[in-house]
Amino acid sequence: MQRQAAWLTASYCSEQMNYTYKEIGLIAFPVMMSILVEQLINITDALFLGHVGAVELGASALAGIWFLAIYMLGFGFSLGLQVVIARRNGEQRYAETGKTFFQGLLFLSLLAVSLCLLSRLCSPYLLRFLISSDEVYHAVIRYLDWRIWGLLFSFPFLALRSFLVGITRTKALNIAALTAVLVNIPLNGLFIFGLGLNISGAAIASSLAELCSLAVLTMYLLRHVDRRQYALRCSIDMSILKEVFRVSVWSMLQFFMSVVIWFLFFLAIERLGETELAVSNIIRSISALFSVIVNALAAVTSSLVSNLLGANEKKSVFTLCHRIIRLGYLAGIPLIISALLFHPAIIGAYTDTPAIVQAAWPPLAVMLLNYFFALPGYVYLNAVTGTGATRTVFAFQVTTTIAYLFCLWLLSSRDVPLAAYWAVEYVFVILLGMQSVIYLKYKRY
Numbered sequence: 001m002q003r004q005a006a007w008l009t010a011s012y013c014s015e016q017m018n019y020t021y022k023e024i025g026l027i028a029f030p031v032m033m034s035i036l037v038e039q040l041i042n043i044t045d046a047l048f049l050g051h052v053g054a055v056e057l058g059a060s061a062l063a064g065i066w067f068l069a070i071y072m073l074g075f076g077f078s079l080g081l082q083v084v085i086a087r088r089n090g091e092q093r094y095a096e097t098g099k100t101f102f103q104g105l106l107f108l109s110l111l112a113v114s115l116c117l118l119s120r121l122c123s124p125y126l127l128r129f130l131i132s133s134d135e136v137y138h139a140v141i142r143y144l145d146w147r148i149w150g151l152l153f154s155f156p157f158l159a160l161r162s163f164l165v166g167i168t169r170t171k172a173l174n175i176a177a178l179t180a181v182l183v184n185i186p187l188n189g190l191f192i193f194g195l196g197l198n199i200s201g202a203a204i205a206s207s208l209a210e211l212c213s214l215a216v217l218t219m220y221l222l223r224h225v226d227r228r229q230y231a232l233r234c235s236i237d238m239s240i241l242k243e244v245f246r247v248s249v250w251s252m253l254q255f256f257m258s259v260v261i262w263f264l265f266f267l268a269i270e271r272l273g274e275t276e277l278a279v280s281n282i283i284r285s286i287s288a289l290f291s292v293i294v295n296a297l298a299a300v301t302s303s304l305v306s307n308l309l310g311a312n313e314k315k316s317v318f319t320l321c322h323r324i325i326r327l328g329y330l331a332g333i334p335l336i337i338s339a340l341l342f343h344p345a346i347i348g349a350y351t352d353t354p355a356i357v358q359a360a361w362p363p364l365a366v367m368l369l370n371y372f373f374a375l376p377g378y379v380y381l382n383a384v385t386g387t388g389a390t391r392t393v394f395a396f397q398v399t400t401t402i403a404y405l406f407c408l409w410l411l412s413s414r415d416v417p418l419a420a421y422w423a424v425e426y427v428f429v430i431l432l433g434m435q436s437v438i439y440l441k442y443k444r445y
Contacts, residue, residue: 021327024300024320027170028327032296039288040181041209042068045202046285048188050350054278056199057351059139061281062131062270063199065263066123066140067147070115071154072255074108078158079255079302080248080390085166086303087388090310096240097167098230103241105159106234112155119148130267133274143203150207153214160217165303167230172220176213184209250390254397261401261428268412269421276418279360282350283422286339287367290332294375297328298382305386317440321383328375336368362419370425377433384436392439400431 042064049056081104088097124141131137157176164170184205191201225232262284269280301324308316339346347360385393407424 021323024304024324024327027165027168027304028296028300028324029170029174032292039292040177041184041206043285043288044181044184044188045206046281047350048192049199049202050278050282051352052192052198054274054351054353054356055133055135056139057281058270058274058277059136060143060199060202061277061284062127062136062263062266063140063143063147063203065259065266066127067144067150069256069259069263070119070148071151072259073115073252074111074151074155074158076252076255077108077111077245077248078104078162079251079299079385081159081244082162082166082299082303083247083306083386083388083390084244085163086306086386087310089167090307094229097163098227098232099235099237100240100244101159101163101166101230102232102235103237104162104244105156106236107241107245108155108159112151116148116151119144123148132271136270136274136277139199143199146200146203147206150203150210153207153210157210157214157217160214160221163221164217165299167225168303168307169225172217172224175220176216179216180209180213183212247388247390250394251385254390254394257394257397257401261404264405265408265421268408269418272418275356275359278351278353278356279363279418280422282347282356282360283363283367285350286346286364290335290368290371291374293328293332294371294378297324297375298378300324301379302382302386305383306388309387317383321379321440324379325376328379329372332371332375336371339368340365359418362417363422366419366422367425370422370429373426373433374429377429377436380436380440381432384439387440389439389443392443393436396432396435396439399435400428403431404428 045060045064046057049060081100085097085100085104088094088100123144127137127140131140161173164172187205187208188202191197191205192199195201197204221232227233266277266280270277301321304320305317308314308320343361343364344357347357347364351357381393381396384396404424404427407427408421411420411424
């Protein structure tokens with residue numbers, strides 16, 4: 001493994017950076033596994049809670065997205081951190097690479113503590129105002145009371161992941177993802193059904209799974225990364241932190257806004273009824289597997305574009321994006337075909353209620369076909385992020401969000417099927433992709 005990592009690092013720092021499909025795949029697959037940690041936790045919660053009741057299944061969707069919105073503040077910062085780390089790595093300034101990582105780790109740890117306390121104080125009041133059903137509201141609060149503490153583990157994990165992706169040493173992310181799954185599944189069964197903790201048990205299991213995945217990455221860093229080369233020691237350098245924050249602040253706002261949109265989407269669905277909310281949580285849970293591919297390839301895009309620019313290889317950006325998109329279709333199309341063919345069994349794994357199974361098929365088909373537009377949209381968007389133009393990416397997000405919310409508003413005033421709400425996602429990803437391509441083609445960066 002070390003010889004392979006050394007070969008990859010050497011090839012990425014060569015004078016001509018021409019990433020092959022194999023090299024992209026070797027970097028992207030572990031990143032997929034690390035992103036899969038958070039998604040598999042949500043999927044596992046939905047699978048278990050679907051057999052508890054429709055209220056718990058729907059509540060876990062709202063609570064999960066509320067938590068995800070807070071989590072995305074850290075994720076957005078980690079993306080900017082990854083861009084700066086990758087740029088320093090591409091410039092072969094390894095000591096500054098390690099110092100940048102430590103500034104990010106300290107900031108994310110402090111941010112996690114602050115957001116945990118703030119959420120405990122404010123979330124009950126805000127959610128009481130937003131959620132119409134008393135049963136759903138109380139279930140959401142029971143989940144968040146325990147789930148929010150997972151930020152103390154997931155934010156340091158994001159800092160470690162940004163560092164390993166930025167220096168193209170991503171193998172440990174596979175082990176971390178597998179560890180989280182192996183911990184989360186049995187603990188869900190134990191806490192939800194064995195100890196009768198219901199939705200609170202799902203939240204406790206998820207937070208403990210994140211703790212274990214953090215422990216795996218920490219041990220890998222201590223044992224396999226050259227701490228002397230990367231100057232891995234605790235230090236505070238406000239100038240580096242300011243530089244990272246200057247890049248990250250717009251990513252933080254962008255990703256926070258992207259999940260807030262999801263939350264508003266599910267609030268609109270919640271007003272349609274508990275069955276529609278439960279169906280949408282199932283669709284969201286299944287879509288998580290496809291978003292893992294999209295988000296992983298998008299994250300790799302920003303890192304590799306940043307490395308290309310650090311090596312003065314701007315002309316290779318579009319070639320890289322095209323290869324990543326082809327790789328994404330190669331990975332995603334077989335899964336889409338399988339989901340279309342075996343949708344009754346897949347939906348049935350979440351619930352035994354025939355009405356929910358029947359109602360889930362049309363929006364599931366709409367969600368699956370959106371992959372063909374979401375993949376290029378997010379790859380091009382993250383290529384713009386890799387150039388360091390995070391403020392521009394945020395501007396794209398704002399204009400696209402306005403169009404998205406306008407479409408949802410139009411639908412809410414009409415009697416339309418649930419699948420129509422899911423079709424609005426097409427508008428969102430297509431607009432993001434179009435703006436990003438125009439920027440990459442015509443803007444000097």
